[in-house]
Amino acid sequence: xAKVGDTVFKVRxxxxxxxxxTIDIFCGGTDAFETIAGRLTSEDVARLFDQPSQTIKRxxxxxxxxxxxSLPRPVVQGDRFDRDMHGAQWAVLLAExxxxxx
Amino acid sequence: xxxxxxNQTTRVLVPTGAxxxxxxxxxxxxxxxxxxxxxxxxxxxxxxxxxxxxTGTSKYSRAVTKAExxxxxxxxxxxxxxxxxxxxxxxxxxxxxxxxxxxxxEIAEELGQTVKVAALYSSQPIERVxxxxxxxxxxxxxxAPEVSxxxxxxxxxxxxxxxxxxxxxxxxxGADIVLAGRATDTAIVSALSLRRGDHAGAAWHGAKIAECxxxxxxxxTSGVILLDIDREGFTVEPMADDANCTPHSVSAHMLxxxxxxxxxxxxxxxxDVTEAKYVxxxxxxxxxxxSQWVPSDRxxxxxxxxxxxxxxxxxxxxxxDERYVANARxxxxxxxxxxxxxxESRMRLAAEDYDLEFRLIGVDSVLGALETKxxxxxxxxxxxxxxxxxxxxxxxxxxxxxxxxxxxxxTRDEELPTFAFPYSPAQSERGALYEFCxxxxxxxxxxxxxxxxxxxxxxxx
Numbered sequence: 001x002a003k004v005g006d007t008v009f010k011v012r013x014x015x016x017x018x019x020x021x022t023i024d025i026f027c028g029g030t031d032a033f034e035t036i037a038g039r040l041t042s043e044d045v046a047r048l049f050d051q052p053s054q055t056i057k058r059x060x061x062x063x064x065x066x067x068x069x070s071l072p073r074p075v076v077q078g079d080r081f082d083r084d085m086h087g088a089q090w091a092v093l094l095a096e097x098x099x100x101x102x
Numbered sequence: 103x104x105x106x107x108x109n110q111t112t113r114v115l116v117p118t119g120a121x122x123x124x125x126x127x128x129x130x131x132x133x134x135x136x137x138x139x140x141x142x143x144x145x146x147x148x149x150x151x152x153x154x155x156x157t158g159t160s161k162y163s164r165a166v167t168k169a170e171x172x173x174x175x176x177x178x179x180x181x182x183x184x185x186x187x188x189x190x191x192x193x194x195x196x197x198x199x200x201x202x203x204x205x206x207x208e209i210a211e212e213l214g215q216t217v218k219v220a221a222l223y224s225s226q227p228i229e230r231v232x233x234x235x236x237x238x239x240x241x242x243x244x245x246a247p248e249v250s251x252x253x254x255x256x257x258x259x260x261x262x263x264x265x266x267x268x269x270x271x272x273x274x275x276g277a278d279i280v281l282a283g284r285a286t287d288t289a290i291v292s293a294l295s296l297r298r299g300d301h302a303g304a305a306w307h308g309a310k311i312a313e314c315x316x317x318x319x320x321x322x323t324s325g326v327i328l329l330d331i332d333r334e335g336f337t338v339e340p341m342a343d344d345a346n347c348t349p350h351s352v353s354a355h356m357l358x359x360x361x362x363x364x365x366x367x368x369x370x371x372x373x374d375v376t377e378a379k380y381v382x383x384x385x386x387x388x389x390x391x392x393s394q395w396v397p398s399d400r401x402x403x404x405x406x407x408x409x410x411x412x413x414x415x416x417x418x419x420x421x422x423d424e425r426y427v428a429n430a431r432x433x434x435x436x437x438x439x440x441x442x443x444x445x446e447s448r449m450r451l452a453a454e455d456y457d458l459e460f461r462l463i464g465v466d467s468v469l470g471a472l473e474t475k476x477x478x479x480x481x482x483x484x485x486x487x488x489x490x491x492x493x494x495x496x497x498x499x500x501x502x503x504x505x506x507x508x509x510x511x512x513t514r515d516e517e518l519p520t521f522a523f524p525y526s527p528a529q530s531e532r533g534a535l536y537e538f539c540x541x542x543x544x545x546x547x548x549x550x551x552x553x554x555x556x557x558x559x560x561x562x563x
Contacts, residue, residue: 017541022357076247078153081457083470086149089468
């Protein structure tokens with residue numbers, strides 16, 4: 001059992017404009033950064049959010065021990081089917097993701 | 103405006119990340135005493151959704167906006183430097199600039215100030231954007247909704263995001279106060295510095311770091327940030343006693359609400375911070391150099407538009423009965439099938455004429471089909487969301503389904519259950535549902551051709 005949220009300091013998500021959501025994983029240290037950077041792929045995130053993996057942008061920022069993913073919002077902000085106006089709760093899905101359970 | 107000499111800096115005071123969310127008075131007073139060259143504050147964003155642009159209204163109350171703006175106007179009078187607000191009234195439509203102008207006028211009269219105001223209007227006439235689309239001067243970003251002359255005609259508001267050129271033009275009028283319509287968050291902070299010939303990469307990067315106020319510090323709620331931009335870089339310092347800026351807190355701010363943490367597109371070019379270096383000057387201040395501004399061949403401004411996507415009515419019931427809680431999904435699926443048949447037979451509405459969703463609060467109402475966590479709640483809220491082509495139809499559907507949402511039984515052979523309605527009437531009329539319908543840029547030959555600048559004197563005297 002290696003949940004992303006238990007491995008790192010913090011996972012947060014937020015809209016980056018109405019059409020994108022961005023997820024920042026603050027690993028909090030080099031070891032956690034290497035674990036996440038090495039084991040969490042764009043494909044994992046694509047599967048979790050049910051999006052095509054080619055739309056996902058992935059950034060590794062070693063200076064900050066941050067791994068960041070950005071993806072087009074599964075539904076546009078404020079659409080009739082949007083359930084989270086600020087996109088801030090989507091982070092939880094990634095925080096609860098178990099790296100061992102794949 | 104005077105050009106920058108080698109040791110000159112442009113000092114920008116940012117009181118808070120957004121007008122309406124408050125700031126610490128002592129920290130702001132310290133900022134004003136530091137003799138800023140300009141005071142800049144953001145007045146909006148798309149963050150709260152399409153309703154505000156759709157209606158041209160502010161998210162924050164007039165009372166709070168006025169109270170905070172009053173503090174800034176008093177400080178401006180004391181410091182005798184320009185006060186700039188961007189994206190007035192949440193959405194930055196013309197109506198919101200006029201709303202802010204009326205507040206400014208009231209305060210000036212109450213304080214006995216005479217103030218020269220430059221109002222920069224960002225709303226776009228539909229015909230202008232339709233013409234630009236026809237001329238191939240409207241370019242989609244990724245991902246962009248389909249756009250046509252017809253879809254543009256449905257927009258209740260379209261705004262273009264002003265950049266540093268338009269804010270600079272407003273400052274050039276010599277105005278005491280600039281009330282800008284929709285503008286990039288960064289442009290209001292960078293404009294004066296760019297006009298004075300500071301390092302362009304530093305001006306844009308510093309603006310991006312400072313535009314959310316103290317979010318770039320270790321005490322995000324303290325609000326006030328002081329930014330010094332010069333010919334080589336910028337220095338950022340929080341004004342609250344217990345706040346610090348660290349290389350981590352400052353560089354991490356590039357992640358915030360940014361899909362790309364290294365590149366930021368602006369009218370006229372983009373900021374590239376890949377090579378930026380962040381160094382602590384002391385416990386509180388961070389110095390940043392190495393940011394690059396890359397001018398673009400075309401001058402483009404981003405467009406935002408909202409239109410009515412339907413009309414909504416909601417209804418909520420809460421299930422507390424153990425059996426219904428355990429079978430909430432099955433219950434709502436049965437209920438949904440049943441009421442859809444009723445809507446078809448009683449109202450002659452086919453499935454494509456409306457949307458009806460039941461969201462299970464306590465089960466998966468936030469993540470829907472993406473939810474991975476099994477839940478075992480004590481109670482489940484059933485939120486029915488109805489979207490239809492008119493408010494009357496949405497309301498009528500709400501009334502039609504009301505008795506079933508209250509009483510629908512899980513099985514045929516049981517006594518009619520009654521669930522908890524939290525209020526009467528059980529349904530809420532939400533009115534128009536607005537949706538964002540543009541993620542495009544528009545090419546301009548002259549930055550001012552899509553913006554309007556008006557200068558007025560308000561207040562006493």
